[in-house]
Amino acid sequence: MKAVSHSAVLPNLNRHRFSLSRSDVQIPNRVTCHSDSNKSMSQASLFLSPGSADRRIGSRNFVCRVFSSVDASTYNGVALESSSQTAEEKVGVLLLNLGGPETLDDVQPFLFNLFADPDIIRLPRLFRFLQRPLAKLISTLRAPKSKEGYASIGGGSPLRKITDEQALALKNALEAKGLSSNLYVGMRYWYPFTEEAVHQIKRDRITRLVVLPLYPQFSISTTGSSISVLEQMFRQDSYLSRLPVSIINSWYQRKGYLKSMADLIEKELESFSEPKEAMIFFSAHGVPVSYVENAGDPYRDQMEECIFLIMQELKARGINNEHTLAYQSRVGPVQWLKPYTDEVLVELGKKGVKSLLAVPVSFVSEHIETLEEIDMEYRELALESGIQNWGRVPALGLTPSFITDLADAVIEALPSAAAIYAPNNSSSEDMDDPVKYFVKMFFGSVLAFMLFFSPKLISAFRNHVI
Numbered sequence: 001m002k003a004v005s006h007s008a009v010l011p012n013l014n015r016h017r018f019s020l021s022r023s024d025v026q027i028p029n030r031v032t033c034h035s036d037s038n039k040s041m042s043q044a045s046l047f048l049s050p051g052s053a054d055r056r057i058g059s060r061n062f063v064c065r066v067f068s069s070v071d072a073s074t075y076n077g078v079a080l081e082s083s084s085q086t087a088e089e090k091v092g093v094l095l096l097n098l099g100g101p102e103t104l105d106d107v108q109p110f111l112f113n114l115f116a117d118p119d120i121i122r123l124p125r126l127f128r129f130l131q132r133p134l135a136k137l138i139s140t141l142r143a144p145k146s147k148e149g150y151a152s153i154g155g156g157s158p159l160r161k162i163t164d165e166q167a168l169a170l171k172n173a174l175e176a177k178g179l180s181s182n183l184y185v186g187m188r189y190w191y192p193f194t195e196e197a198v199h200q201i202k203r204d205r206i207t208r209l210v211v212l213p214l215y216p217q218f219s220i221s222t223t224g225s226s227i228s229v230l231e232q233m234f235r236q237d238s239y240l241s242r243l244p245v246s247i248i249n250s251w252y253q254r255k256g257y258l259k260s261m262a263d264l265i266e267k268e269l270e271s272f273s274e275p276k277e278a279m280i281f282f283s284a285h286g287v288p289v290s291y292v293e294n295a296g297d298p299y300r301d302q303m304e305e306c307i308f309l310i311m312q313e314l315k316a317r318g319i320n321n322e323h324t325l326a327y328q329s330r331v332g333p334v335q336w337l338k339p340y341t342d343e344v345l346v347e348l349g350k351k352g353v354k355s356l357l358a359v360p361v362s363f364v365s366e367h368i369e370t371l372e373e374i375d376m377e378y379r380e381l382a383l384e385s386g387i388q389n390w391g392r393v394p395a396l397g398l399t400p401s402f403i404t405d406l407a408d409a410v411i412e413a414l415p416s417a418a419a420i421y422a423p424n425n426s427s428s429e430d431m432d433d434p435v436k437y438f439v440k441m442f443f444g445s446v447l448a449f450m451l452f453f454s455p456k457l458i459s460a461f462r463n464h465v466i
């Protein structure tokens with residue numbers, strides 16, 4: 001396959017020169033913030049209570065329309081080269097992630113951004129005006145506990161550093177497969193924000209974009225939320241609305257991912273004195289039950305399928321350990337997906353399980369919920385509950401087979417890139433040019449007027465309608 005020759009750089013996103021286009025993001029006052037329109041997709045249903053599924057139906061339609069499944073296209077170097085890449089093609093890959101506070105001072109504004117997201121706290125339409133005051137209140141109340149957590153893992157989240165490293169590794173893996181690309185990192189709640197990554201994509205005049213959320217399974221609260229940001233930005237911009245984009249909405253079923261997970265589990269099992277006796281304990285980040293049961297979030301189904309597929313891969317290697325799945329990190333008073341990790345650990349201890357291997361499964365980097373919640377809180381709870389041998393599988397991070405598989409996913413997704421808001425007529429182009437728009441509107445109206453009052457049309461109207 002012929003490589004496209006153009007400079008491929010990781011953007012150096014300067015947080016101090018940053019400006020935003022969304023009104024619901026809080027940033028420290030050292031940064032300029034332009035707020036503008038409301039969120040485009042309306043929200044329904046309260047995070048604190050189940051609600052209407054309308055918003056999700058809309059969102060899921062969008063997902064179905066826009067997202068191209070990686071599985072749907074196969075990697076075909078010839079097809080990719082001839083149909084998708086020209087000498088002028090400038091390929092961009094946008095990695096989406098959650099973001100995390102880099103210092104303890106960042107914790108409260110980071111939490112504000114998170115709770116101000118209508119995909120995280122889902123208020124009914126009538127109460128939407130409360131979104132930001134509520135986010136302010138919850139972020140202020142939660143900040144001390146969160147700060148303690150971040151303090152215990154070194155004073156900040158490692159997410160930005162790890163994601164940047166993953167981006168660089170992916171860029172190199174793509175290069176090794178003959179594809180030059182620009183890599184961008186877009187975080188949902190902290191620097192570098194998704195908005196800035198998109199501005200950079202525009203400045204670089206990327207001609208074909210693959211969007212790769214770093215969440216293996218889709219959830220409204222993670223990938224869905226980041227896609228909403230993209231959707232709003234792409235809709236409003238004539239360049240972005242025409243840019244061929246392929247969005248990989250979930251990739252937990254990919255062979256390369258499953259094998260990489262199985263490799264890590266197999267390796268970690270070997271550290272137990274009796275590897276066969278260790279229970280494989282998958283711990284996934286939870287979401288409120290209402291997301292799945294009222295809003296149609298596919299997260300639980302995808303998680304269960306993912307665990308099934310990983311276990312199938314392990315069984316094919318002759319590893320038949322017992323396994324279980326539980327959900328961690330719940331926040332607030334509502335019901336979250338069950339069973340809860342902490343409760344299951346206690347039960348397993350009571351049942352006499354002595355060896356347990358924890359496997360974080362909803363995220364591919366180390367972060368506060370692996371380093372603090374699993375390694376400290378859950379480990380302590382497990383040991384107190386009678387579990388004697390504790391192990392934990394590391395997050396995939398920079399595992400070469402995993403990065404190679406992400407590169408394959410990007411290459412497979414490229415040919416199906418299509419404009420998200422491709423104008424189906426010239427109207428959006430005309431909107432960009434007010435003179436053209438006015439001329440068309442004027443002559444269009446005159447023509448419509450003449451047609452409407454033509455004797456033929458009037459008699460046809462009389463005959464058929466009255």
Ligand SMILES: C=CC1=C(C)c2cc3[nH]c(cc4nc(cc5[nH]c(cc1n2)c(C)c5CCC(=O)O)C(CCC(=O)O)=C4C)c(C)c3C=C
Nearest residue numbers: 098099100101120146157219221222285287331362367368
């Ligand atoms: C698949 C992964 C994740 C899902 C699903 C998810 C949903 C979700 N999270 C909260 C609330 C919080 N999440 C926080 C941090 C955080 N969450 C994830 C992943 C998922 N969240 C990550 C990777 C991180 C960042 C960790 C880091 O290292 O910085 C936090 C802040 C930390 C804390 O105070 O516990 C909160 C709060 C909700 C409400 C939710 C679904 C509705």
Ligand SMILES: [Fe+2]
Nearest residue numbers: 098285286329
């Ligand atoms: Fe979370």
